[in-house]
Structure formats: structure tokens, C-alpha cells
Amino acid sequence: MGFQDRLSRELVAAWAIAKKDVAIYYLRPGTIVGGVLFPLFMFLAFTAGKLGTAMALIPGLIGITTLFSASSIEPVSIPIERRTNTFDRLLSAPISLNALVLGESLSGLLYSVVIALVVFVAALLILATPIANILLIVVGILLSSLCFATMGTLFAAYPTESPGDIISMVNVVRFPLIFISGVFIPIATLPAVGQMIAYVSPLTYANDLIQGGYNGKMTFHPIVDVAMLIVFILIFQLIANYLYKRFSD
Amino acid sequence: MKFREHSMTSDTQAIEVSHLVKQFGAFTAVNDISFSVAVGETFGFLGPNGAGKTTTIRMLTGISPPTSGMATIFGHDIVRDTVAARQSMGIVSETSNVYTDLTGWQNMMLAAQLYRVGRTERDRKATELLQRFELYERRGDRVHGYSKGMMRRLTIAMGLVNSPRLLFLDEPTSGLDVESNLIIRDMISDLIRGGVTVFLTTHNIEEANVLCDRVAIIDKGLIAAIDAPERLKKTIQSVQSIEVSFDRSSPTRLDELRQVPMVNHARKEGDKFKLFTEDPTEVIDGVMAYAHTHNTRVTSITTLGPSLEDVFVKLTGLQRSGGGVTAID
Numbered sequence: 001m002g003f004q005d006r007l008s009r010e011l012v013a014a015w016a017i018a019k020k021d022v023a024i025y026y027l028r029p030g031t032i033v034g035g036v037l038f039p040l041f042m043f044l045a046f047t048a049g050k051l052g053t054a055m056a057l058i059p060g061l062i063g064i065t066t067l068f069s070a071s072s073i074e075p076v077s078i079p080i081e082r083r084t085n086t087f088d089r090l091l092s093a094p095i096s097l098n099a100l101v102l103g104e105s106l107s108g109l110l111y112s113v114v115i116a117l118v119v120f121v122a123a124l125l126i127l128a129t130p131i132a133n134i135l136l137i138v139v140g141i142l143l144s145s146l147c148f149a150t151m152g153t154l155f156a157a158y159p160t161e162s163p164g165d166i167i168s169m170v171n172v173v174r175f176p177l178i179f180i181s182g183v184f185i186p187i188a189t190l191p192a193v194g195q196m197i198a199y200v201s202p203l204t205y206a207n208d209l210i211q212g213g214y215n216g217k218m219t220f221h222p223i224v225d226v227a228m229l230i231v232f233i234l235i236f237q238l239i240a241n242y243l244y245k246r247f248s249d
Numbered sequence: 250m251k252f253r254e255h256s257m258t259s260d261t262q263a264i265e266v267s268h269l270v271k272q273f274g275a276f277t278a279v280n281d282i283s284f285s286v287a288v289g290e291t292f293g294f295l296g297p298n299g300a301g302k303t304t305t306i307r308m309l310t311g312i313s314p315p316t317s318g319m320a321t322i323f324g325h326d327i328v329r330d331t332v333a334a335r336q337s338m339g340i341v342s343e344t345s346n347v348y349t350d351l352t353g354w355q356n357m358m359l360a361a362q363l364y365r366v367g368r369t370e371r372d373r374k375a376t377e378l379l380q381r382f383e384l385y386e387r388r389g390d391r392v393h394g395y396s397k398g399m400m401r402r403l404t405i406a407m408g409l410v411n412s413p414r415l416l417f418l419d420e421p422t423s424g425l426d427v428e429s430n431l432i433i434r435d436m437i438s439d440l441i442r443g444g445v446t447v448f449l450t451t452h453n454i455e456e457a458n459v460l461c462d463r464v465a466i467i468d469k470g471l472i473a474a475i476d477a478p479e480r481l482k483k484t485i486q487s488v489q490s491i492e493v494s495f496d497r498s499s500p501t502r503l504d505e506l507r508q509v510p511m512v513n514h515a516r517k518e519g520d521k522f523k524l525f526t527e528d529p530t531e532v533i534d535g536v537m538a539y540a541h542t543h544n545t546r547v548t549s550i551t552t553l554g555p556s557l558e559d560v561f562v563k564l565t566g567l568q569r570s571g572g573g574v575t576a577i578d
Contacts, residue, residue, distance in 0.1 A: 012362055013363050016358075016363055019359075020348065020355075024348060084344075084346060084349070085342060085344045085346035086346045088342060088346060090363070092312050094331075094335035094336040094364060094365075095332065249313050
């Protein structure tokens with residue numbers, strides 16, 4: 001079997017897995033709470049706390065929307081599928097773990113992109129938010145969505161049948177990321193330790209791209225942001241592959 | 250030369266297992282088992298709970314890596330060449346692992362896409378299988394509205410959507426209604442006639458006896474015996490039995506029959522009594538004498554050789570309970 005044929009097979013299978021998740025899990029309560037309501041409440045809390053005007057907080061809202069919505073599908077779907085044994089169907093299919101992880105992550109990516117686009121369009125229509133470079137926003141949304149979806153798939157590798165177990169673990173990572181990634185609090189105002197941690201947060205680079213797209217002000221060069229997000233995606237994918245293989249017993 | 254050996258092996262052997270071991274920490278679930286299944290053969294895998302059947306299937310289907318040893322599917326190493334090995338197999342797990350929030354048709358399409366069955370072929374195959382399993386009229390309904398038997402039939406249909414050369418069937422008819430049972434048994438017979446290799450685990454020993462060319466009996470991670478059902482029965486000819494029924498019932502009859510000379514063990518099966526012995530002739534004489542003494546008539550009496558269930562009980566050391574053996578998975 002040639003490389004092209006193999007790649008095509010893997011992509012078809014990944015897309016089939018993603019479509020299945022779209023049909024089953026997008027409207028589950030756990031997904032809606034984690035992917036839509038959490039970032040919305042966070043945005044309202046920061047707006048009410050007068051940490052900035054609604055218009056100024058829109059890039060941050062899009063950033064945390066991608067973080068929460070992209071990483072909210074797999075922590076719900078995979079434990080449920082372990083409980084119903086449907087996950088074994090995927091594990092025993094003639095596809096690689098790469099295709100399985102990618103397929104699971106694709107559904108998180110699509111979910112995140114749709115919600116982020118709703119926020120983007122609503123902000124444009126209601127607040128008339130100025131845009132400096134729409135390409136940066138689009139790339140930021142796409143890459144951060146894939147990055148955080150893969151992160152959600154990675155966490156879901158933990159062998160439990162309870163979505164609550166995974167969601168709790170993901171939240172331990174998601175909430176601190178909001179405060180150390182320059183989303184609502186500029187990185188420059190963080191203590192030295194916080195600034196160092198910010199460099200190892202994918203949300204820092206995602207937020208930088210989206211902020212740059214809105215107001216033209218960026219901490220890093222866009223190529224650095226894109227490269228770092230790609231590196232995070234690859235790292236999450238590799239770790240997820242390893243963990244799914246390790247926990248398949 | 251090496252390639253030629255590989256091809257010949259994959260042409261004749263569907264499954265080859267060599268010194269397969271699976272350990273979970275200090276516990277050895279599967280302990281150095283070896284066997285092969287020929288192309289077109291129907292192979293039964295019997296064993297009590299925790300014997301290692303499911304662990305073996307999980308290793309053979311590439312879900313769980315073995316601790317040591319190797320297994321090949323049509324010549325493809327299941328660890329090193331997992332995707333190729335899986336492409337030619339269909340897997341029907343013990344539980345009906347279908348997506349209940351999807352329709353029957355969507356489930357079939359998902360299974361077909363995972364096995365990369367082309368669009369035209371998957372439509373044709375899904376239609377054919379859903380009709381075969383009498384689910385076609387309900388194909389547009391979400392599966393959570395299906396009965397247990399319908400879900401089981403859908404699970405098997407999904408396992409066949411890629412026209413596998415090798416089918417793993419884990420307890421296909423366990424706990425099903427008569428209609429589903431008949432449909433599934435017919436389908437398995439059709440597959441066998443069509444040359445599909447079947448690896449069947451079942452707790453229904455009669456099912457294995459009727460369907461399988463060979464059976465392996467696994468206990469505590471070890472294969473206790475592996476042979477054709479009839480040859481296995483011959484290994485324990487000492488476990489012969491007499492099946493007898495009387496014109497009147499009596500609550501004390503079973504205990505009384507146990508006292509007949511040369512009866513090693515007796516149990517009641519419906520309106521009949523099964524008396525185990527090494528000397529059937531002596532027992533028949535004893536039973537006739539018993540009937541005369543107790544003023545009752547023998548309505549039927551038959552000499553039986555050992556059943557596959559007898560072989561299973563003997564090899565695994567299980568205890569009989571009531572009319573059958575207990576704790577068979």
C-alpha cells in the first residue's frame with residue numbers, strides 16, 4: 001500500500017470519526033457547559049469586573065472560547081464510548097492511532113471554529129470591532145482550535161469511563177492558562193515566574209495571534225506564534241498516541 | 250525464499266499464534282498459548298470466566314499488545330503490521346457496541362468508512378446486510394429504539410460490512426430471543442459455507458459442537474485441549490451416560506437412581522434423568538430392575554457418549570449445577 005493510499009485511508013477514517021462525534025456529542029449538556037457557557041461567563045465576569053471594555057476583551061474572549069470549546073468534546077465523548085464499548089470499535093479498526101487521535105480532535109476543532117466564528121461575527125455586527133489583520137485571526141482560531149482539541153483528546157486518554165474525571169483534570173490546566181497567557185492580564189504585568197510559564201502556554205501564542213489580528217499589537221512575530229502552536233499540536237499528538245497505546249489494555 | 254514461505258503460510262493459515270503471553274503486573278492472564286486456525290476453518294474458543302478468552306481476542310485483534318510471543322493474521326504480524334492484519338478481519342464484540350444515538354444506517358456507514366469500503370460498495374453492502382438481518386425497514390431509526398436482539402444483529406452486520414475473510418465472533422447469540430438467535434445462526438452457517446474463517450467464543454457448548462471444526466478449551470490462561478469436538482469426546486469415553494425417563498414422576502427418584510450399581514453421578518434434565526457411568530450395560534440392567542421394584546415403567550432409555558460439555562467440565566474442573574455447568578463465560 002503506497003503512502004498516498006495510506007494517507008487517504010487515514011483521512012477518510014479520521015473524518016468518519018469526526019462526523020460521528022458531531023452527530024452525537026455537540027449538543028450534550030457537558031459539551032455545552034464546558035464549551036459555550038464557561039467562556040461566556042468568564043467574559044461577563046471580566047467585563048463586569050471592569051478589567052476592560054467589551055470591545056477590548058473580544059480577542060481574549062475568542063482565545064478562551066477556542067480553549068474551552070475545542071477541549072470540551074473528547075473529555076465527554078471518549079469516556080462515554082469506553083463505557084459503551086464503542087471505543088473498542090475505533091481501537092480495533094484498521095487505522096493508525098494517529099488517525100484515531102486526529103479524528104477525535106477534528107470534531108473539537110470544528111466545534112471550536114463554529115463557536116469562535118459566532119463570537120467573531122457577533123462582535124463585528126454588535127460592537128463594530130476594528131480588525132487590523134483578518135488572516136491572523138483566522139489562522140489563530142484554526143491553529144488554537146486544533147491545538148486545544150488535541151489537548152482535550154490527550155487528556156481523554158486517561159482510562160476512565162466517567163467524563164467528570166477527565167473534565168476535572170482538563171480544568172486544572174485550562175483555568176490557570178487564562179491568567180498566565182495574556183488573555184485578560186497582559187504578560188508584561190505578570191511576575192517573573194508567571195512570564196516564564198506564559199512561554200510554555202499554547203494559549204499565549206494563540207492569544208498573541210488573535211490580539212495582533214484585532215489591534216496589530218503583538219508580543220511575538222506571527223511566525224513564532226504559528227511555529228509554537230504547531231509544535232504544541234505535534235507534542236500533544238505524540239503524547240496522546242503514546243497514552244492511547246499504553247492504556248489500551 | 251522467505252517471501253515465498255510467508256505467502257504460503259498466509260494462504261493456508263488465517264491465524265497463527267506462537268507462545269503468546271499476556272501479563273497484567275504479576276497476574277498472567279494468558280500463559281504461553283500456541284495454536285493455528287486454517288483458512289476456512291470454524292474455530293471455537295471455550296473457557297470459564299477469567300480463563301483468558303477475551304484477553305486472547307484483544308491480542309489477536311491488535312487492541313492489546315502481548316507481553317511476549319507473536320500472532321499473525323493471514324501472515325501479517327498483529328503487532329508490527331496491525332493495520333494490514335485488521336483490514337481482512339471483522340470483529341463482533343461480546344457487547345453490542347453500536348452508537349445508539351445514530352441510526353442503523355449511520356452505524357453501517359461509519360463501520361464501512363473505518364474499513365474504507367468505497368461509497369457504492371458500502372451502500373450496496375449495507376443494504377444487503379440490513380435486509381439479511383431484517384433491519385432494513387428500521388434503518389432510519391435511531392438505534393436506542395432497537396430491541397436487544399436488533400442491536401446484536403446490527404453489531405454483526407457492522408462486523409461484516411467489509412466482507413472479512415476472518416470473523417471474530419464473541420458470544421454472538423448470548424441472551425438473545427429465538428428469532429435473533431435463528432437469524433444469527435443461519436448467517437454464521439452461510440459464512441462458513443462461503444469459506445469465511447470464523448473464530449467463535451461462546452458459552453453455548455452445543456453451538457460450538459454444531460458449528461466448529463475444532464475447539465480449544467482454555468482455562469487459567471492455558472489451553473487445556475484443542476481438537477475436533479468428536480475427537481475430544483473420545484478422549485473421555487469413561488464419561489458415558491444413560492438417559493432415561495419414566496411414566497410417573499417421583500420426588501425421591503433422583504436420589505434412588507444414584508443408588509443404582511455402577512452409577513457414578515446422576516442429574517435430572519427436564520423429565521429425564523442422566524446417569525453417568527463407565528459401564529452402560531450394567532446400569533441399564535440396574536435401571537430396569539429399579540423400575541420393576543418401584544412399580545413404574547421406563548418410557549425411554551438411551552445410551553449417550555460424552556458430550557462436549559462433559560469434556561469441558563472434565564478439563565476445567567468446573568462443578569455442575571442443576572442442569573448444566575456453571576460459570577462458563
